[in-house]
Amino acid sequence: MASLPSLTKPISQNPITRQTTTDHSHIGSKAVPCRxxxxxxxxxxxxxxxxxxxxxxxxxxxxxxxxxxxxxxxxxxxLTCSEATERLKAHRENHKGKQEFLAMYSSIFGGITTDPSAMVIPIDDHMVHRGHGVFDTAAIMDGYLYELDQHLNRIIRSAAMAKINLPFDKEDIRSILIKTVSASKCRNGSLRYWLSAGPGDFQLSPSSHNKPALYAVVIQDQLPFDSKGVKVITSSVPMKPPQFATMKSVNYLPNVLSKLEAEENGAFVAIWLDEEGFIAEGPNMNVAFVTKDNELLMPHFDKILSGCTAKRVLTLAERLVSKGKLRGARVANVTVDEGKKASEMMLLGSGVLVRAVLYWDEQVIGDGREGPVTQALLNLLIEDMKSGPPSVLIPIPY
Structure with a gap:
């Protein structure tokens, strides 16, 4: 395997080439300068x-x-290279979304940049034109990476399922990810990273080049966290078969279409059912229920993504069991009838943490309000993200 590249200086401070011109066109101009x-x-x-x-x-x-x-x-x-770069920068300035990108690592240019206009991926990367890549996300909370190792283990499993070799060994990847967050100076946000079959050509198989790539981006959301209860619907978009649903790949078109379907119907997300009609998952989160018997119930992970947040919530729920606030916590097949008749329903994921579901297909869940178990699990998760054990909190050396 390749050795860890030197990260002493961001690439934005080490330009490989510098172009100089005597005439500059304005951004958005339709004229080409004299050269x-x-x-x-x-x-x-x-x-x-x-x-x-x-x-x-x-x-x-x-x-x-x-x-x-x-x-x-x-x-x-x-356009010249410098002109294209100027336009990329202008585009970033004029089309800022709800997220700010603070730093990016790319094994292609072998370093970290903090310039958003330089945060690009080669067009011939197999992840771009064939969807041959996997990804994962770890939260950044108060200067700590939350469950980095758990998410790192999952992306490595996903890469093996997708037949993507690792560009570095696990410890080097871990080091790169931590250094990228450090360079970003971000104390609250998220770290998203990808393993790709890499660039080389536009063929269906990447075997002709077989040079896998690693990318990582530090993201800071501009919107405040929202824990208010939401409405969901049942998705009519077919879910991915287990081979792909259990792999966190970049092939998210079904997920996107499911999310759009929900938005078109005034809902937050749409819930998938598996081929047997059991409750599966949301487009980018797991689901859980509190039964009438006061038991926390989650669908099996054998046909859906094994959610790191969901598994952590199962562990934290044991505290509520020990205090008598829950009868128990388990995974099992869950029918739609059981789900809609539950006392509480919740969405679980790194993006939503623990969020109450108040309505499903116009069916009121429980009493139509955020339930006490959902709120208790959210509080436990936030506390765990701030002061959890070393197994889930990795300090960032800024």
Whole structure:
């Protein structure tokens, strides 16, 4: 395996090449500045004025005469590397979403950058054009990474299922992830990371290049955490078969369509049922119920993603059992009838933590309010994220 790259300086401080020009176009301009640029076998010669007046002069290996022609695609300028970078930066500034990207590691450029416009992935990466990649996410809470090792173990399992070799060994990957968060200075947010079959070509199989890649991005959400109860519906989008549902791959089109279906129906998410009609999971979270007998019940993990947050909640629930606030906690097949008749229903995941479900397909769950067990489990999870044992909290060396 490859050795861990040196991360002493962010790549944004170590540019490999520097381009200088004497004429700069404004961002969004349709004109190409006056300069000569290589263009395959010929060169591009720019006349002063608009791109419509640009002339292309091509050479020939058969000693043919040079032929002048006018480019009429005035809205498609040919950009230099520096111009493209400027436009990427402008795009980031003008299209900021609800998340801020503070740092990125890429094994392709072998370092960390804190420039959002440089946080890119090669277009020929097998993860981009074939969906051949896996990912995972770990929360950052008060300067600690929460359950990093648990999520790291899961992405390595997913990579093995997806036949993606590791670019580094587990400890080196762990070190890279921690250093990326450290470089970001983020104390509250999330770390998302990917293992990909890597770039090389656009073929179906990556065997011709077989150079896996690792990417990681530190994300800071701009919206406050919301624990208010939500409505869900039953998804009509077919869920992935177990081979793919148990693997956290980037193939999330069914998940996206399921989420969109929920939004179109005024719901937060849609819940999947497996091929036998049992309750499975949400598009990016697990589900759990509190039965009429005051027992915490979760669907089996054999056909769905093995949620790190869900498993941690099962462990924390034992505290409620010991205090008599829960009768027990277990996993089992759960029917829709059992779920809709439950005293409480909740969504579990790194993005939602523990969130109450008040309505399912217009059916009121319990008394239609956030239940006491759901709230107690949320409080236990937040406490665990702030002051849990070393097995779940990894300090970040800023």
């Amino acid at each position: 000569t640029s290589l263009l395959r076998s010929g060169f591009l010669y720019s006349q002063p004025g608009s791109f419509r007046n640009t002339r292309t002069v091509r050479s020939s290996n058969q000693n043919e005469a040079l032929v002048d022609s006018y480019i009429k695609t005035s809205d498609v300028p040919l």
